[in-house]
């Protein structure tokens with residue numbers, strides 16, 4: 001069930017997504033991940049990073065919104081902290 005939250009407003013430029021922004025048409029929800037991938041020895045003797053990996057960690061403290069107008073990244077507004 002979707003959560004009802006207030007429309008976000010950028011704390012820097014005041015954009016709220018009602019009009020298309022300079023860089024995007026809406027806010028983006030960002031979070032940092034740590035992923036583990038195997039270092040493999042290739043046929044030529046050089047090491048390669050494997051294509052597939054395993055997600056080890058999502059840094060919950062890194063969750064934030066990015067403004068589609070000025071690209072500022074800022075803390076999640078109230079009501080969004082528990083999502084994701």
Ligand SMILES: [Zn+2]
Nearest residue numbers: 010013067070
């Ligand atoms: Zn902005």
